[in-house]
Amino acid sequence: MRDLPDHDRLYTALLARDPAFEGVALVGVASTGIFCRLTCPARKPLARNCRWFASAAEAQRAGFRPCLRCKPQGAQADAHPVIGQLMSALAQRPGHRWSEACLTEMGLDPSTVRRLFRQHFGESFLQMARAERLRQGIGRLHQGGRMIDAQLDSGFDSASGFRRAFAQLFGHAPHRMTADADLRADWLDTPLGGMIAIADTQALHLLEFVDRKALPAGLRRLSAMAGGRIGLGRTEITAQTEAALGDFFAGRSGLLQVPVKLAGTPFQQRVWQELQRIPAGQTRSYAQLAQAIGQPSAVRAVAGANGANRLALVVPCHRVIGADGTLTGYAGGLWRKEKLIALEAGYRNLAGISQDTAR
Known part of the structure; x- marks a missing residue:
């Protein structure tokens, strides 16, 4: 179980208002009887009046009420009204061709929107909207639709625009997604955004958030390993x-028990296997992970193996944090890491309840 940093570090x-501690404490x-984020803009209390909690549930069980200003019960992005407004609009109109003009019509400043989304999600709102339109096009192709239908469904005004977006995501054009492929690629929707899943009939080979910058390169490597035989579709593993x-995501199970293909060096595979042993609701530092695989001096190599993981969530590299308890880099975005750790705190609490019941 993750221990909180010491009192002095948290008070500092x-x-x-250090954003690195979002999702940490x-x-x-x-x-006042109120609990807040460490980034809350409210007047700061005296150090002797501070109590520290790993989750909103723990704070509430201790008798504290959530701050109405920083809204500590959700992830950081959830507290911003502009982000909430636009995410709701995107959910209602996923096929709409969003532009800066649309934002202006809604009374929003495009530069402010761009800054907010990049700060919280690592990409702009318009990039998110484009990915959603591409998802619809991929779905149409997956169902056997014609290229022109997929193009129109996804809101792209030219075939070249659709192909460019597709190639950027998959590493090759749609027509190369062969019908007799050995591996099948499909888009899966999650509360934290779209994911690409690639599987054969035996195992899951890749599961990545679609906005990860390294995704196209990873797809190209996987395509090369499969001799280019990756097609659209799904298998029972998908x-x-x-x-x-x-x-x-519904809170029913912290175990994502899916057969996986760990394609990497022996060292990388040992790191990934150790990651799978970390229970939901617990975290490890890179140093602890290196110690667990019997190579305590290989901290940097362990961090590199984490970054090379192509099976997000199933191989839970998001459960690795800094030695001082702060959130560190996550290829899927720190905002996702924050939300995942907050979600998994519920599994940690359930495990504690089960243990208390057993006693």
């Missing part, structure tokens, strides 16, 4: 992965 982070103020993700 509170005074500095919350502060309860004894003099359906199993989708069901496991549904249970995970």
